[in-house]
Amino acid sequence: MKKEYEHIFFDLDRTLWHFDENSKKVLNDIYNKFELNKSIRSVDCFISKYQEINENLWNLYRDDKVSKEELRWKRFGDTLKYFSLNDNKMAIEIGDYYIIYSPRQTLLFPNTIEVLDYLSKKYQMHIITNGFEEVQYTKLTKSGLLNYFDVIILSEKVGVKKPHPYIFKKAFLESGADAKNSIMIGDDLYADIYGAQRVKMDHVYFNYYNTPHNKKVQYEINCLRELYEIL
Numbered sequence: 001m002k003k004e005y006e007h008i009f010f011d012l013d014r015t016l017w018h019f020d021e022n023s024k025k026v027l028n029d030i031y032n033k034f035e036l037n038k039s040i041r042s043v044d045c046f047i048s049k050y051q052e053i054n055e056n057l058w059n060l061y062r063d064d065k066v067s068k069e070e071l072r073w074k075r076f077g078d079t080l081k082y083f084s085l086n087d088n089k090m091a092i093e094i095g096d097y098y099i100i101y102s103p104r105q106t107l108l109f110p111n112t113i114e115v116l117d118y119l120s121k122k123y124q125m126h127i128i129t130n131g132f133e134e135v136q137y138t139k140l141t142k143s144g145l146l147n148y149f150d151v152i153i154l155s156e157k158v159g160v161k162k163p164h165p166y167i168f169k170k171a172f173l174e175s176g177a178d179a180k181n182s183i184m185i186g187d188d189l190y191a192d193i194y195g196a197q198r199v200k201m202d203h204v205y206f207n208y209y210n211t212p213h214n215k216k217v218q219y220e221i222n223c224l225r226e227l228y229e230i231l
């Protein structure tokens with residue numbers, strides 16, 4: 001029998017909004033617009049190096065070891081530097097371009113809207129995100145997601161990021177939910193799943209790429225439609 005939840009808390013990036021594909025599209029545009037072909041052999045080399053550097057910097061950002069301002073341009077600065085292009089001015093311009101155009105991309109994971117239509121008839125739904133405040137609303141609006149959600153909890157506003165328990169407690173307070181009648185759905189084993197576990201909230205790990213792991217999770221899905229079996 002399905003458990004009686006009242007509230008669903010979703011992560012946004014890589015859970016509903018197809019971060020990797022949307023990001024790739026803009027990185028492709030950047031490669032062309034800034035004529036990076038003059039220094040970087042192929043767009044794939046540029047993208048994969050950028051992704052590696054960005055991921056490391058994001059982990060530092062999540063642990064408050066690098067500021068948002070620094071993260072924004074340094075991920076491009078370090079990528080360019082790797083390809084022997086020492087140009088911080090260009091890195092800043094690219095960083096600004098990325099922040100403007102990436103949130104305007106609208107690709108969602110397969111069946112996102114269908115699943116949200118189904119869930120919205122049964123539950124109150126909310127977002128808890130560690131993403132930058134000024135871009136998350138653009139993503140939600142442009143991709144047609146905003147109206148599905150009651151409360152949007154942004155780490156920047158709360159002052160701490162997932163998996164800090166305070167951001168979940170703040171989300172409960174603002175939505176009128178509690179850990180017992182709620183479930184968290186997210187793609188990040190640390191931020192979303194460990195975060196939910198710390199406040200004793202049920203959780204679904206969205207493992208779209210079927211990445212092997214050894215963590216204990218309550219539910220694991222690799223397609224959003226699998227939520228029909230749980231919710």
Ligand SMILES: [Mg+2]
Binds near residue numbers: 011012013014015186
């Ligand atoms: Mg995510």
